[in-house]
Amino acid sequence: MSALGVTAPQGFSAAATGAGLKASGSPGIAVVVNEGPEFAAAAVFTRNKVFAAPVKVSRAAVAAGELKAVVFNSGNANACTGEQGLHDAQIMQQLTAEGVGAEPTQVAVCSTGIIGDLLPMEKVESGIAAVVTQLGDHGADAADAIRTTDTIAKEVLVKGDGWTVGGMGKGAGMMAPSLATMLVCLTTDAKVNAQALQTALERANSTTFNTLDIDGSTSTNDTVIAMASGASGVSPDQDELDAAVHEACAQLAGMMQSDAEGVTKRVSITVEGAADDEQALNAARTIGRDSLVKTAMFGSDPNWGRVLAAVGMADAEMDADNISVTFNGHTVCEYSTGAPGARDVDLSGADIAVVVDLGTGGEGRATVRTTDLSHAYVEINSAYTS
């Protein structure tokens, strides 16, 4: 077993190979297989109305609560590819199913990369054919294979009492990732049913991937899948499962934030004093998506006025004369006006914590994690297809 990643829990194997989909020549096809004895599965998907063929295929597959494998490709999102794209995703599902001894409906498909081009199916097919003969303790290879603009592979392991949760991920957000679609695969040898796993995944997602917002854009392909093999023989209760899945998701989300396209700062935006948590989340997202706030962060500029200008447009109740803001614990704004020394707060470090109180006296609270808006972000994203 690996020390980390999807093959660290008992009952899972993986493999990856180059499929010629990525210019870099690094592997572009990966398969993660649940060897059982149980096959419970859960997933959350993009909320984008324009979603990719593999999302359609995977939604249907996971609906019955059981998966034996997930097949991944990087380099091409198979999104906006019409009937042919759907057919291609089904071929990926079918070939993987045949290769690992499963029904097609027990296989999910995840793709990431450029939108709008048809998959080079000859390469994909030969890649899958090769991968299914090499299954083993190769979680690290799989985590490497699914990277697109990710600079590092992302793997986790969280230990329970006699059971573990492993995982891998790529990309930079769930609700609002960069073009680098977010794909996550969690594996656990806990003995849990699909419903418990789905509950744990949704709870974890809401405060981890779902509040990671790099650039306000949302992929057509975002997918988080969890599979449980039951191979440990241990049945954690829901609280224990929730805690471990949350920890795995939080660690992966943190890695994505640190590795987001062009990031030089990790920025957390917490909104308090809102009428309710949903309004707090609206306000935190509005601030976290504001280009002027994000460029100020890139410049280490404690320009709190931009935070107020941004939050004033949020769909949230606020007392516009009683908003307060702290940067890294230093009060920079009270009663919606500047605090002494506000312009001198040092934001030169890599982590910036912004806390905004909307002044309603309410208990609503939420945190969104984002990044700065840097030259490198513009550079990476201005020349993606060309």
Next chain:
Amino acid sequence: MSALGVTAPQGFSAAATGAGLKASGSPGIAVVVNEGPEFAAAAVFTRNKVFAAPVKVSRAAVAAGELKAVVFNSGNANACTGEQGLHDAQIMQQLTAEGVGAEPTQVAVCSTGIIGDLLPMEKVESGIAAVVTQLGDHGADAADAIRTTDTIAKEVLVKGDGWTVGGMGKGAGMMAPSLATMLVCLTTDAKVNAQALQTALERANSTTFNTLDIDGSTSTNDTVIAMASGASGVSPDQDELDAAVHEACAQLAGMMQSDAEGVTKRVSITVEGAADDEQALNAARTIGRDSLVKTAMFGSDPNWGRVLAAVGMADAEMDADNISVTFNGHTVCEYSTGAPGARDVDLSGADIAVVVDLGTGGEGRATVRTTDLSHAYVEINSAYTS
């Protein structure tokens, strides 16, 4: 009379002077005076819940439908400045009123610049004192004085039949300007009442400043004010007034788009085939605010997949399998999949027109004007206060 700008129509004077508010040393105080014989006025303001003291003062002043003058300062927004800020805005109003022979309630106040610092009132007061003694045909000086990050002064003149509409503006948007707050002052010698002027201004605003969306951020200070002197003695009907005011606003909005911070491309996003105009506008705004679409435009990259990924998150009904997209008239996507030659469309010019059909068969249609997201945008906005 000037050939252009706020003093081109009959019955208006203006002056501007340096007030030491801007590091560049260029003038930072301007006053535009309606000499009458009539004093009808209209205005639209920012929708930001966090709005600046001068907005509060001006809203109250214009409520009665009559203004004799507007005083402007650049370099400091007098926003998030609490009770002191409100007091300072009232002082500006009062000094200007005294200087031009008006009641304080007949004077509007417009400020633009950094948020959160108190105005240097000594400099502001001496600036106003100087300006009111220099009133004349100095619209061009006023247009220059209100600039912040604007690289050029922005003036217009639209001719009616025996009457004219002049105007000046600065900044980069209304609903969603860059930090450079949008301030606009229109003047006309038409003989029209405040209600007709307000109607014309609101109609023009909805399709000009209100659909100019540079970076999704919205200022605390945005203000568009119109004053009518009646000095021509000509009373245009509402249609004629609407047309002239619309033309003046459209020209100023076009100048703002071209001069937006860091712009290298002017991008228009038109959404058609929506259920109604409001949904079309939602969709156009969502695309126009998407960082990945905007960086692709900067890179002259015909990456239509990002347009689909962006529009899929819009609050608008769409047929996700029947979306079509054109770039500069070339079809790049039909039935939500790529069209032949889509990757080869040349977007290297300075103007890019994106047209998206949501495929609902509806008649809803809207256009939003935006720009690319460039290195220069990041540079300008990452070092604004420091």
